[in-house]
Amino acid sequence: MSYIEIEDLSFSYTGKRKILENINLLIEQGEWVAVLGHNGSGKSTLAKLMIGLLDPMSGSIKIDSTLLEEETTYEIRKKIGIVFQNPDNQFVGVTVKDDIAFGMENLLVPRAEMLEKIDFFARKVGMSDFLDKEPASLSGGQKQRVAIAGILAMQTKIIIFDEATSMLDPYARAELMDYIRELHDEGITIIMITHDIEEAMLADRLVILKEGKIHADGAKKQLLGQPEVFETSSLELPMAIRIAGMLENNDDKLKAVKEYLWEFSFDR
Amino acid sequence: MKNIVIGQYIPGEGFFYRLDPRTKIISVIVLMVAVFLLDSIYHLLVASGVAMILLLVGKISIGRVFRGLRPLLVLLVFTFVFQILFNRQGAILVNETLTLSATSIVGVLFLTVLWRMLARRGKFRFLLLLMYLGGLYLAMRYLTFWWQITTFPFVIYEDGVTMSIFVIVRLVVIITLSTVLTLTTKPTDLTQGLEKLMRPLKVIGIRSEDFALIISISLRFIPTILDEANKIMSAQASRGADFAEGKLKDKIKQVISLLVPMFIIAFKRSEELADAMESRNFVPGKPRSRINELVFNRLDVLTSVFVVMCLTGSILIRVL
Ligand SMILES: Nc1ncnc2c1ncn2[C@@H]1O[C@H](COP(=O)(O)OP(=O)(O)OP(=O)(O)O)[C@@H](O)[C@H]1O
Ligand SMILES: [Mg+2]
Numbered sequence: 227m228s229y230i231e232i233e234d235l236s237f238s239y240t241g242k243r244k245i246l247e248n249i250n251l252l253i254e255q256g257e258w259v260a261v262l263g264h265n266g267s268g269k270s271t272l273a274k275l276m277i278g279l280l281d282p283m284s285g286s287i288k289i290d291s292t293l294l295e296e297e298t299t300y301e302i303r304k305k306i307g308i309v310f311q312n313p314d315n316q317f318v319g320v321t322v323k324d325d326i327a328f329g330m331e332n333l334l335v336p337r338a339e340m341l342e343k344i345d346f347f348a349r350k351v352g353m354s355d356f357l358d359k360e361p362a363s364l365s366g367g368q369k370q371r372v373a374i375a376g377i378l379a380m381q382t383k384i385i386i387f388d389e390a391t392s393m394l395d396p397y398a399r400a401e402l403m404d405y406i407r408e409l410h411d412e413g414i415t416i417i418m419i420t421h422d423i424e425e426a427m428l429a430d431r432l433v434i435l436k437e438g439k440i441h442a443d444g445a446k447k448q449l450l451g452q453p454e455v456f457e458t459s460s461l462e463l464p465m466a467i468r469i470a471g472m473l474e475n476n477d478d479k480l481k482a483v484k485e486y487l488w489e490f491s492f493d494r
Numbered sequence: 495m496k497n498i499v500i501g502q503y504i505p506g507e508g509f510f511y512r513l514d515p516r517t518k519i520i521s522v523i524v525l526m527v528a529v530f531l532l533d534s535i536y537h538l539l540v541a542s543g544v545a546m547i548l549l550l551v552g553k554i555s556i557g558r559v560f561r562g563l564r565p566l567l568v569l570l571v572f573t574f575v576f577q578i579l580f581n582r583q584g585a586i587l588v589n590e591t592l593t594l595s596a597t598s599i600v601g602v603l604f605l606t607v608l609w610r611m612l613a614r615r616g617k618f619r620f621l622l623l624l625m626y627l628g629g630l631y632l633a634m635r636y637l638t639f640w641w642q643i644t645t646f647p648f649v650i651y652e653d654g655v656t657m658s659i660f661v662i663v664r665l666v667v668i669i670t671l672s673t674v675l676t677l678t679t680k681p682t683d684l685t686q687g688l689e690k691l692m693r694p695l696k697v698i699g700i701r702s703e704d705f706a707l708i709i710s711i712s713l714r715f716i717p718t719i720l721d722e723a724n725k726i727m728s729a730q731a732s733r734g735a736d737f738a739e740g741k742l743k744d745k746i747k748q749v750i751s752l753l754v755p756m757f758i759i760a761f762k763r764s765e766e767l768a769d770a771m772e773s774r775n776f777v778p779g780k781p782r783s784r785i786n787e788l789v790f791n792r793l794d795v796l797t798s799v800f801v802v803m804c805l806t807g808s809i810l811i812r813v814l
Contacts, residue, residue, distance in 0.1 A: 279772060308770075315762075323785065328771070331783050332774060332775040332782055335783055336783060337787055361718070
C-alpha cells in the first residue's frame with residue numbers, strides 16, 4: 227500500500243478533450259517528487275484532482291488508504307495541503323495571524339490551541355515578527371511562507387507546491403526551497419510542480435507529464451541518464467548535466483570534471 | 495500604495511479602543527436614540543457637552559471628528575437655509591424686502607461666478623459658501639436701483655433660527671457618535687461585532703457569518719485591487735492614455751480600459767481564492783472556531799450603565 231495511490235485517472239473539463247488520461251502514480255510517505263511538464267500538460271489539473279477541487283472523470287485517488295470522494299474530502303484535506311502559484315490570491319486572512327488560523331478555524335481547533343500553533347509555526351517559517359501585519363505590507367516570499375505555515379498548522383502530511391516559487395525573486399525562491407527541504411527532512415511528503423529543472427533537481431524522483439499522460443517517472447539519477455526523455459517532452463536538462471554531456475569521454479581529467487558535474491546536480 | 499487606510503480607523507489607545515466592538519455599536523445606536531428623543535435645544539446642548547467630555551476622556555482629537563463632518567457640510571448648510579427661509583413660526587426677527595433688479599441680478603451673477611471660481615481652488619469651501627449666501631442677501635437687499643423687476647419679502651422667524659440650530663447640533667452630535675465608533679474600531683472588529691449582533695437574524699435565514707467573511711475578505715483585497723488598478727493605469731499611461739485630462743468621451747473610454755482588465759483579473763482572483771479556501775477545508779455554512787474572540791470587560795459594563803442612564807434620562811425628560 228502506498229501513501230498516495232492514483233489509479234487509471236482521467237479527467238476532462240469539457241467532457242470532450244481529455245486533459246489527463248490514464249494516470250497511474252504511487253507515492254510513498256516522505257517522498258519528494260517533482261512533477262515536470264510544459265505549459266498545459268495538466269500538472270495543475272492533477273494537483274486540483276488530488277485535493278478534491280475537481281472530480282475525476284474515471285479512475286480513483288486514494289490517500290492513506292482513503293478513497294477520495296465527496297464524503298471523504300474533508301478528512302482527506304486534513305492530510306494534504308496545497309500552496310498555489312499566486313501569493314496574493316491564497317491569502318485569506320486580514321493579518322498573518324488570521325491567515326495561519328484560517329485552516330484551523332475550519333477544523334474547529336480551539337482558540338488556545340490555535341494561538342500556540344500559530345506561534346510555533348510562524349516561528350518555524352520565520353514570520354513571528356509579522357503576526358499582526360497585513361498582506362499588503364508583505365513580500366511575495368513572505369506570503370508564501372505564511373501559506374506554508376497555515377498548512378503546517380493543519381498538520382497535513384502531504385504538501386503540494388504548484389509553481390509556488392514562480393512569482394518570487396531568486397533570493398526568496400532559494401529561501402523557500404530551504405524551507406521545503408526542512409519539511410522533507412521532517413518526513414512530510416512533498417509534491418513539487420515546477421517549470422524550473424534546477425529546482426526539480428532537489429527532489430528524489432521526477433514525474434514528467436506530457437499532453438495529459440505520464441511520459442516518464444523514475445528516480446532522478448535514472449531519468450537524467452536518459453536525455454531523450456527530456457528532449458521529447460521539450461524540457462531542458464540541468465545546466466551541469468548539459469555541460470557534462472558535451473564533454474568527451476576520452477580524457478581522465480574531463481572524466482573527473484564530468485563526474486563532478488553529475489555530483490553537483492545531486493548534492494547541493 | 496502600501497499604507498492605505500481602510501475606513502477611518504486610526505490606531506491609538508485610550509478608553510474607546512479598549513471597548514468591545516459590540517458594546518460600541520449598541521451604545522452608539524442607543525445614544526443616537528437618546529439624542530433624537532431630546533426636543534429642546536438646551537437639553538441638546540447639555541448632551542453635546544457630555545459628548546465633548548467623552549471625546550476628551552477618550553483622547554480623541556476633536557479636529558479629527560470634525561474632519562469626519564466635512565462631507566456633510568453641504569447638508570448642514572442646506573438644512574440651515576431651508577429652516578431659515580421656510581419656517582413660519584414664532585416671533586418675527588427680521589422683516590425686510592428684497593429686490594430683484596437689473597443691478598441685483600448682475601450682482602448675484604457676479605457673486606455666483608466668483609464663488610464657483612474660488613471654490614474650484616478647493617480651500618475654505620465652507621467659508622466661501624457662507625460668504626456667498628451672505629453676499630446674495632446683501633446684493634438683493636441694497637442693489638435696488640435700476641429697473642426693479644419684482645420685490646419679495648424676506649422674513650426670518652424665531653423658530654426658524656432655533657430649529658435650524660437645533661437640527662444642526664443634533665446632526666453634529668449624531669455624526670460625532672458614529673465617527674467615534676469608526677475612528678476607534680478596526681474594520682475587522684467592526685465586522686466581527688456586527689456579525690455577533692446579527693446572529694439572531696439566523697431565524698429569518700440570514701447567516702451573519704457569511705456576511706462577516708465576505709466583508710473581511712473584501713477589506714483584505716481592497717489594497718491589492720487598488721494596487722492593481724495603479725499598475726494597469728501606469729500600463730495604459732505608458733501606451734498614451736491620460737487619465738487626468740481629455741474630453742468626457744475620452745475619459746469614459748479610459749475608465750473602461752481600466753475596468754475591463756480589472757474585472758477579468760478580479761474573476762480569476764476570486765476563483766483562485768475560492769480554491770485556496772476550499773483546499774484549507776472551508777465549507778460554507780459549517781461551524782468554525784474563531785481566532786479573534788470578543789470579550790466583554792469591566793469597561794463594557796460601565797459603558798453600558800452610562801448609556802442606559804443617558805437613555806433613561808432623555809426618556810424622562812421627554813415624558814415629564
Ligand atoms: N478551468 C478550466 N476550464 C477548461 N479548461 C481548462 C481549465 N483549466 C485548465 N484548462 C486546460 O487544461 C489544460 C491543462 O491545464 P493545467 O493548468 O493543468 O496545465 P499546467 O500543466 O498546470 O500548465 P502550466 O504549466 O501553464 O501551469 C490546458 O490546456 C488548459 O487550457
Ligand atoms: Mg499550472
